[in-house]
Amino acid sequence: MRTTCIRHARRTATTTVTGVLALSLLAACGSGKSTGSERSSGKVKIxxxxxxxxxEKAAVDTFNAQVKQFEQENPNIEVTPKEYEWKATTFAAQLAGNTLPTEFTVPFTDGKTLIERKQLANLSSEVKALPYAATFNxxxxxxGQATNGDIYGIPWAAYGIGLQYNRTLFTKAGLDPxxxxxxxxxxxxxxxxIAARTGxxxxxxxxxxxxxxxxxTTLSYALGGRMEQADGNKVTATVNNPQTKQALQKLHDMRWDDNSMxxxxxxxxxxxxxxxxxxxVGMYMGGSDVYTSLVQQNKINPADYGLAVLPLDSSSTEAGILGGGSLAVVSAKASQAQKDAAVKWIDFYYMRKLTKQDAAVLDAKTLAQGKQPVGTPSLPIFDKATLxxxxxxxKSYVNVPLKQMTSFTSGVFSQNLVAEPAAQTQALYGALDPVVQAVLTDRNADIDSLLSKADSDVQTILDRG
Known part of the structure; x- marks a missing residue:
């Protein structure tokens, strides 16, 4: 591995998903050599x-059981789990402060910039040695690839945005769940x-x-809008478009005319x-994979949960659902031994259950025994046949309420899947936060002016690169 000093850097699809980050930070050089702290008693530590x-404790216990399974299979590797949640507001500081684990995960939208700024380990040789390397979509x-094709991130999860809805509130409101x-x-x-009948x-x-x-952006996509337009290396902000204006007007009317939000x-x-x-909350937009977090972190009652395909504007041929996903990556500071160990972990924990029957069954059995979700809807990393x-x-271990998700699982593959904005993704999203907040907190918010300013702000960000 080559580690280089860098001075700059800074979001769970079947289309090209790229992105860059909005903040600047400093990253120190790593030697790339194995140290005493990386090995103890002949073991590689990651x-x-x-x-x-x-x-919840049951989820943590289940994860630790999977760590033990991995260590039994790889007695020369010692694994230390660390709690982690990617957030745009904290990731840059974690990366700069060297507080991230050896192996961590980032959204598809972060891959390109982290690669360009040499903040991830090059995993090309390790990934190409995996038996399924040639079958990735x-x-x-x-x-997770650099412009020359080198691999720095392994895609392990892909999602499409769906309409999450509370079946119990639907029933209480006199609606058919x-x-x-x-x-x-x-x-x-x-x-x-729902608002009128349930409060x-x-x-x-x-x-x-x-x-x-x-x-x-998700709602604009569903109506046929796009937030950026690329022409070669030139990217133009298109935030101020009729569909985004229509999306904001829908939110305004639901908030102020209906009082339903x-x-x-x-x-x-x-x-x-x-x-x-x-x-x-009766309904909100969220990733198709969010049920797992709702169980592990929020203890949702499975009977309450419903997942539907996101409604699309049938009059627009451009309307589609936003798709994204996650990459498993390795710190640029990792030694070669740690890189090898980390890719073995990524293969064991994330990938084998998608490609090998015995691994899929072991993973599902372990999760089910720990009363953790098995079978949450996802999109293909390889192809739909493999999924x-x-x-x-x-199938025999699935414990999520799939019958309450059939609108999504039966309809999503016929919908147009659209990648997140490719350039300065997180900065674009951040620039639009105050626009949405203004529309929901000020009845007289001027949507045209808000979008015009946001478009200008985003273009400045894009031009800055």
Missing amino acids: SVVSLKPGS PKVLSA DKPPASWGEVRSDAKQ QAGYAQMTQSGTGGWML GSNFLYDWGGMNQAFAAGK DKSNEWI
């Missing part, structure tokens, strides 16, 4: 991300009915820590999940 802070793999809304007009009317927010929107821009307009990802699991095969292997 730290790996475990679960999000606040996960190339568009998905590209999120087996018939979730299929259009944004129905979302609005159902939200209004809870019929629909809620994330608005801070970059999630406001993320979800506004509750009273909290400062939700981030964790806060939204908490409120939803507590029965305070379908792995789902069949674990």
